[in-house]
Amino acid sequence: METTLEERILAGLDDEQRTVASTLTGPLCVLAGAGTGKTRAITHRIAYGVHTGVYKPQQVLAVTFTARAAAEMRTRLRDLSASGVQARTFHAAALRQLQYFWPQAVGGPLPALVDHKAQLIAEASRRLRLSTDRAAIRDVAAEIEWAKVSMLTPERYTAAAAGRVEPAGMDHTTVARIFAGYEDLKLDRNVIDFEDVLLITVGILQEDEKVAATVRAQYRHFVVDEYQDVSPLQQRLLDLWLGDRRELCVVGDASQTIYSFTGATSRHLLDFTGRYEGAQVVRLVRDYRSTPQVVKLANNLLAARTAETGRQPGSSSWSTPLELIAQRDAGPEPSFTECSDDEAEAAEAARRIKALMDGGVLASEIAILYRTNGQSAAYEQALASAGIGYQLRGGERFFARREVRDALLQLRAGARTAGSDDVPQLVRDILASLGYTSVAPASSGAVREKWESLAALVALADELSASRAADGFTLQDFVAELEERAAAQHAPTVQGVTLASLHAAKGLEWDAVFLVGLSEGLMPISFADTPEAVDEERRLLYVGITRAREHLALSWSTARTPGGRASRKPTRFLDGLRPGVVGDRAFRTPKVKQSRKVSAPSTCRVCGKVLGSGSERKIGRCGDCPATYQEATFEALRAWRLDQARENDVPAFVVFTDATLVAIAEARPTTIEQLGALAGIGPSKLEKYGDSVLLILAESE
Known part of the structure; x- marks a missing residue:
């Protein structure tokens, strides 16, 4: 007997997914763990609703957080013969509405959209006679974005930001002044930014009942994916789209909340049943992505936090996590490797990746994930040296x-x-x-x-x-x-090992994942100085672990540079999870060291003569050989050093000696790692001056 299309849509779903797909009305909250098939469940729900006649395709709006995720959802719906459903990001959906309604609600052409805030923020800072480098401008831009998605004006920002880390070392009052200047410049030049798209759309829907009624007549059913990442502004827009209706399905996992620094909060997901009385809740916990070994480690990571302190009263930072149940066959145990330094750790990762590829794992199914983008250089070099192709996620589109x-x-x-x-x-x-x-x-x-x-x-x-x-x-x-x-920007798969930050890896998966740099100070990151911030770092590591389908390698190094002091410790999050490690800081994992030759006497890179003095060894050439740096570069570094010395009221040599400046000018490093490898630049100076020095070198090119 031939099955109907509706039956085929529900076929192949597990019991919980089928419940999601067949629950077509009323408020529905889907708590979906990593790898549990949430996208499959909600796309089949939409398709089932369309083919049973409950939904009209044009009246369904599915919202997610990245253009790639929205494109994937549209592709799946098309394959399920449910074309016509709108699947967009919050910003794309709001921009489309704003372009349509602006002429009648406001009048005239819609202002131009600025892609980047940097230029306007820099100008606003100059008008206030504030000195800002590129790194400071990036931090201020991120803070302004947080303020706007939190629906704060410059006047309200200062009070609301109390307790937040001061961006670029600026007090919140100064940031508020830059924020106000930035808004004035946008107004003068008749431009808007991405947050304005949401804010203005919210404003029009609040003020113009006719526009609101038109939108509500157009869209009658809403699906929101990654609901744990909604900001207050996005939630306000969703409320206005809904009006007093309850036709909403949300999907999320509080254990994957990793974007609170952008204003995202899991509070809306956790409070959903309180807000929508009688809402049905379905939990997806069957993990189809990862092996039992990977799933066990992920569960134990979250369970360790719950066992430590439980949920803090009055805090939404931690909620009882979903316990995943692995559905795949058993695989290899996750490996834990301690290395002597960052270079050795990168070389070890490259060696193991080569072995996986020789065993048949595709390069495109392997990823190296790290906490900060600055860590990528060592792995790029190690993969290149091993003849392994790679792609940087977040690089050229x-x-x-x-x-x-x-x-x-x-x-x-x-x-x-x-x-x-x-x-x-x-x-x-x-x-x-x-x-x-x-x-x-x-x-x-x-x-x-x-x-x-x-x-x-x-x-x-x-x-x-x-x-x-x-x-x-x-x-x-x-x-x-x-x-x-x-x-x-929904790119196909490119052959090559993926290098990405843990944040950029959200929503992706690979057969083999290498989680690197898992030492205190990087995981959790050094500026995570509150319990809530540390909780988010734990969730970030959880996201990294659950990206792996079969092979999972976790590693850290005890020193930053070869021969450096072995002062690093593995992340606290692995305490009790590593084989043979029961208590806090008990080491039993053998170190992987890079084989090194006994160091020969330092010689001049120009003439080969043995270098005698410390300054000659620092520069890498003897005093008799000509300098190889550009004079303009050296003078720019000296001028910068003088400014730093005056600002900190210290002698210039305390910032950097002349020999160190010469070494920098001649080596022309382009990354923090390359800069830190130069003699005379320790961790504290690297952290304090690194970005500024690299900026000077880049600008002198």
Whole structure:
């Protein structure tokens, strides 16, 4: 007997997912742990509602937090024959409404949207005669964004920010003045920022009942993914979209709240049943992503925090976590590795990645995750030295690459004359003119990166052709899909190990994950100085652990540089979780050390003469050989050092000696790690002056 489409939509779902998919009305709260198939559940819910006639596709608005997640949701809904449903980010949905309603609600053309706040913040600072470098401007921009999503004006900011870390060392009153100046500049130049898109939309919906009624007539059913990450401003917009209705489904996991610094709060998720009386709650705890070994470690990490202190009274920082139940077959145990220094840790990760790849794991299914972006340089170098391709998440956007733009042009031209031939083969034939071959080039660098981009397009053609064969998938359809993905920045998979911060890894998964730099000061980060902040760091590590499907490696180093003092300790979060470690700080994990030769006498890099004095060894050349630095660079560093000395009322040599300045000017480091490797620059000076020195070097190029 032939099954109906509705039956096929529900087929393959577990009991809890089926409950979600078949509960089509009333407030519904889905508490979904990592890897439990939440996107599958909610897309099948929408599709089931459409095909049973409960929903009209155009009256459903599904909201998530990234363009990539929204694009993935649209793709899944299309594959479930539920096209027409709007799946957007909060900002994209609000911007579309604002563009439509602005002429009638406000009048005139919509102001231009500024992509970056930096230029306006810098100008506002100059008008106040405040000295700000790029790092300070970034911090102030983030603080202004927090204030705006918290619905604070410059006048209300100072009081509300009490207790928050002062951005860039500025007191909150100064930040409020910059905030006010920034808003004035936007008004003068008739521009708005991304937060204004939400604020203005909220304002129009609050003030204009006609506009609000129109929006509520358009959208009758709402789904919000990643609900633990909503800000007060986004919640206010959602309330206005809903009006007095209750047709809302939210999906989230309080244990994955890692963006509180942007204004996100899990309070709305945790209080959902209190706000919507009679709301149904479904818990998704069957983990289909990770092996039992990975799931056990993730559960134990959260359980350790609960066992320590439980939930603090009056605090929403910690709630009882979902305990995941692994559904996959057993896999290898997570490994715990202690290394002698950062360089050794990176080399060990590269060695193990090479072994995984030799064993058949694809490079695109491997990730190295770290706490801060500044940690990536050592791993880039180690992978490059091992001949392993990699991609930086957050680097150049896939569809902005030259070879991808050229490929899209060629495919678009080919689609005009192509018939209903084999789409994957057509794509291969067309891309061959741009350098695509069935076998990857043996070289690394730009040639390999270009091939990987083209190979990603070929793989996508194979995938889409297989999933949409029944619909008569054509080359024209493939080009249309690429154009839609380019607009949403929904990139296909590129072959290469992924390097990403833990925050950037949210929502992604790999067969093998390397969690690196797990030492105190990095995990939890040194500025996490409150219980709430430390709780968030624990959740961040939980997110990292749950990205792994099968292989999970956790590592840390006891020193920053080779030969440095071994003063680091592994993160407190691993206490009691590592094999053989029962109590606090009990070491039983053998160190992985880099093999080193006995150091030879330092010699001049120019003439080879043995260096005698400390200043010569610091610079790396003898006094008789000519300097190799640019005079302008050295003078810029000296001028900066003088400013620092005056500001701190100390002699100039206390900041950096002349020999250290010469070493910096000649080495021209481009990363914090490279700068820290120079003699005369210890951890405290690196933390205090590192960003400023790198900025001077970059500006003197």
